Amino acid sequence: LKEVREISEMASIHFIRQRDPLGLGHAVLVAEDHVAGESFAVLLGDDLIAGNTPLLQEMLRIHERYGRSVIAVVEVARDEIGMYGSIEPEFVQERLARVVSIVEKPSPDDAPSNLAAIGRYVLTPEIFDSLRAAKPGKGGEMQLTDALNALAQEQAVYAYVFENGRFDVGNKLDYLKATIELAVDRDDVGQEIR
Ligand code: G1P
Numbered sequence: 257l258k259e260v261r262e263i264s265e266m267a268s269i270h271f272i273r274q275r276d277p278l279g280l281g282h283a284v285l286v287a288e289d290h291v292a293g294e295s296f297a298v299l300l301g302d303d304l305i306a307g308n309t310p311l312l313q314e315m316l317r318i319h320e321r322y323g324r325s326v327i328a329v330v331e332v333a334r335d336e337i338g339m340y341g342s343i344e345p346e347f348v349q350e351r352l353a354r355v356v357s358i359v360e361k362p363s364p365d366d367a368p369s370n371l372a373a374i375g376r377y378v379l380t381p382e383i384f385d386s387l388r389a390a391k392p393g394k395g396g397e398m399q400l401t402d403a404l405n406a407l408a409q410e411q412a413v414y415a416y417v418f419e420n421g422r423f424d425v426g427n428k429l430d431y432l433k434a435t436i437e438l439a440v441d442r443d444d445v446g447q448e449i450r
Contacts, residue, residue, distance in 0.1 A: 279397025300375025307421025340372035360401035
């Protein structure tokens with residue numbers, strides 16, 4: 257009970273239902289009132305991030321430096337890029353690029369690169385104007401990717417290349433790997449799992 261209570265003390269949680277499955281962009285849009293005109297982070301629960309340096313912390317540092325939106329990308333195999341948003345990068349330093357454009361789930365032949373957006377975004381509030389203006393995109397859904405692409409034409413959007421420790425827990429094998437890799441480092445079960 258103590259453990260459960262401690263979790264509930266960690267943060268003040270507000271939630272809002274997205275009543276219809278109209279896409280990720282729409283889900284972000286229904287949360288607009290919670291954001292109150294400030295920059296904010298979007299974290300997709302099926303992308304689990306482990307690793308030693310917290311990714312979101314690094315993205316917030318970049319956001320503080322440039323005052324602009326920052327998305328996280330990973331390099332994927334060409335034949336996997338069609339599952340993600342794919343960026344055309346213009347590198348400003350190692351592992352940090354300006355997003356020239358981003359396209360949702362392109363076919364491998366049309367993909368601008370094999371750098372794939374993962375479920376971590378730090379966004380400026382101007383994204384809401386782009387979302388409101390967005391037409392239905394891939395799969396008829398309101399895509400965050402399309403709004404990001406529009407935003408990138410108006411103000412800089414940065415992409416941070418993340419290297420190790422991302423698990424897609426919507427994928428069975430990655431789900432199992434995540435369970436084991438995270439368990440190995442735990443004080444309570446780590447030794448037995450190893
Ligand atoms: C969503 C985004 C996609 C992104 C992916 C990351 O797609 O639309 O741009 O690359 O998350 O996991 P979904 O996985 O919801 O189809």
